[in-house]
Amino acid sequence: MSLRTLLFRFYHNGKLLVRYIKPLQPGHKIEFLTQPPATSSGQGRLSAPAGHPIQTYFQNARKLFVNSLLNRVTNSMASDLRRKTIQQLLYKDNSKPFLAFVGVSLASGTGILTKEDEFEGVCWEIRHAVNNMFDKLVQVETLPDVDDVKVDDIQIGKFIAKGTNAVVYEATFRGVEYALKMMFNYSAASNSHAILKAMSKELLPLRKPLRLNEDMLMNSVENLPPHPNVVVMHFAFTDFVPSIPDSSLIYPSALPARLNPTGGYGRNMSLFILMKKYNTDLRNYLRERCAQLSMHERILLFTQLLEGVTHLNMHRTAHRDLKSDNILLDCSEDNTCPQLVITDFGSSYTNKSGLSMQYSSADIELGGNVALMAPEVALATPGLFSFVNYSKSDAWTAGTVAYEIFGHDNPFYQSARNTDYEVNALPQLNTNVPEVMRRLVAKLLENDPSDRPSAELAATVCQLYLWAPKHWLYGATPSHNEIMQWLLTLTTKVLCTGVSYGGHVRRTFVEYQLISTFLKRAEFRLITNALQYIQRVLTPKPLV
Template sequence: MPVWRYAQAIRRYAKLFIRLHGFTVSRRITPAVAVRVRPKPISRFSLMRGLRGVMKRSSGNVFQQFRAALRNLVALQYTPSIAYKHAHARENLQAALEHRFKKIAARQTRISAFDRIHNIFIANAPKDYSLMHLPDDINEYEIGEFIGGGQNAAVYELRDLKRSTSNDDPLSKNGEEQLAVKMIYNFNFNEPAELLWTDCRSELLPLASTSQIPSGSIANFRPLRRSHPNIIRIHTAFLSEWKQLARAERYYPAVLPSVENYGCIPANPRTLYVVMQRYQMTLDSYMDKVALNYLKAHVMFGQLLEAVAYLYDQKISHRDLKANNILLNFNSQDQCPHLVLSDFGCALSTGSWKLHYKKPDMELGGNIAHLPPEVVNAQPSSSTWINYSKADIWAAGLIGYEIFDRTWFSEREQLLDAATSVDFSQPLFIGTPLGHIMESMLQKDPEKRVEPNVAADVINMMLFRIGDGIVGLLKGCMLEGWRIGHSINALLASTSKTIQCLSERIDAGLDEMISLYAADTILSRRVMDPVECQLRTTFISRTERDHVWAAVCYFEERD
């Protein structure tokens, strides 16, 4: 029983005593008690001291019970415990803080489901093994077969001798390192090899760690902030002695440190070696050898756009997008291949999209066939500035058209074999959301060209295949048919009550849509292709509310 209830019982005993024996008895025995009782009713503790003497002199049953009760009450004097005091102090402090910061708390924004899901997928990103230590001496590797070469480098298979016997290494497969080395051509062995760091600054953008680069070797170097699943991994780069590798005299004889090229053999020739992850084949070879279906085409195109969007967010233009610079890995032909973007030798990474095109011999990009009109049509002058912000999305649109166009030809042959009457005047994706986004990617006016983030969102949203697909999902979330033409961020910032109600409804629809998309990704990860699951995870961890709202417009029916 609580102490205060016990005190109430004692108070009732006191009232009963006074009613039975009157004030006269109390006045004769303890006059002070009667004076206290007369002006106001007896309280819980006011009569305890005065009545204690009365109880000692009484021998009646009522007095004995009253005396026993008083003894117990004195023995059970209430003293709050330390825990109670601390809890009471915390409650008082919390009440004071809530009152003091009430206005600030009212201004705090609610974290939406969209943002919570976005943060969860960012926090649970897969571990990156790119920072694992690898040797910085070419003699500690075993160099294998020649893979390919270009104007500036040759690529070979590579194996780390120290890790070749380890089956637990995450970079290995069947006990063998899946690595490759790019040997940069040193066109002048008479100059210090350290100059290659500056010459290859763009090539080293995906470098996992810049600790191998000597301090001050590369001025204003802006590497990628973190690794990305669709950007090639460069594990290390180092200067080491030149080695005569297989097929060197056949594929790049003009850059060899030979008597024919230099008149004498240069002393201690060195060059730059770049160690990276090895992939099976290029996109161009894959499309020639493997039959595509629309799911694999969508997943590959989505990965390409995720890579372009990642570079776009860091103000980096690749400027050499082509099928031969896109590498693929896969375990079987039925699996969706894992795609990465490689060869950053022509990349523009100055912190600005603009290039001052003053001289005709300036490098504008590696693959002229995939350069956008604003670059191809530029004329060198003191007032000419080329904006590369939408250059990569143009090249990605051309590559995407090549991917889906080959898919269309493959399915056309199947339909012809089945004697089906179909109009083949246009690819099958024309008039679909895929066709709308590719049309926007290939706009000649860069101002009308879509941003890479929005294009990637459209392709990723099309991967939702439950029920009626993404179109049915947008209808269920009431995100279809608005056609407002404004960004969701602008709507949320509006002070108009009508627009605020509208934006809240759209915001709730986006929360519901991304929640269902994330739930589908999580629940289906055991049966879904792992590459598609990785693509969806990248999409959810990257996307923003404004980009998704802009992507919804491409699923609207057009007149």
């Protein structure tokens, strides 16, 4: 950029800035941007009490910016969707990202944004708008403050399931049905601090912070923010293990000696977690419903699993024990695809610095399920300078679970071994599974993690397969404007339609929720990279 151009832009933008910062002179009239009052004619003017002129400048700039981009949405419902979305984006509390974005543009001296920057800026606004909507839903779903809850405050019902480390019962708390998970405590002393220190990993998704000295302990543990594909864990507490009918038959060795004098090895106190009640786990669901599932439902389940793993990885967490019975399903909506959530974080690894763990001794735990460990984990050897990278290990395990979702036995429970298998020698998925999905699963199971897509890329590929125009997957790469038009259309539908749970919309709740999880992390470069990955790696090449 020449010195003359630089000086001209500095003078021009500086003059505009001074014009809007200086106090209003008599005769000047500026209409402030506020939410229009509801009128029967819908023709009310935008007006508001007087405010600072610089605020008006940014509000009007914001209006022009959002309007110019929403005008790209050209489907039949565009007019109504644009109007509602402008209200969502302009009048809600989401100004900070936009102001920062415009501020960077002004400070750079360019005066206008490049196409790439403009599209990334819109993705920023989309993420912020969808996150605001999601935060409100989380507030509705989260229990109000509860203090000093004990086992006696909860009505324990029927037995649901038992695992290696815990048992789950139906429970009623304040008239609402939940699930109560009681951890098996064989080693931690019977006091809150010792129990929480030993079992803190289980509480990663906890929504209610623990109190007093328990708070101090939890501050050292990475917290996992709420996500539609992570279990809803309301609150946790420690208490004495109660006497429950048939407990001596279901888990006799986990009981304390006071409840099972002849064979109880558990401690007197343990950890209790109140959770949302789910209908079943993925393994039982597939066993009972596999023949009735459509391919669309199977892909929805697989995509939800990848979105859950993506959320974990984004927050520096590796589950390390993914399997179909550690995946729960909410089937409360009849005749629709169930909502999928990841649960049981007792074997997880979390580190704010990243997912590379030092493996200096064979005594260090590598994960829960040896059969479904990624090759780079299963083949790791301990040493002074040895590290295990978990950044793509859960994505590999999700690829093995995909076999079950698409109607096959998991090959790594059968003949395949995660230490010496060949990808090409693994069983082929049925031909009714779309080619893109078959190739994606194969890539997720690559031995070398550098040849494997990340969970985020794989989830984006699935989202594009579900919602993007099909010719994008097999034809020429769409233009940036086409991608942005599609992205804005998805956003307007979610903001203006997906939040309504009445009538026919409720039947597609999981689909809207899945689109929302995609939009919550939408980045323009990620979408274009996923499209290129589909066309370069996953799409069959025509015979020459």
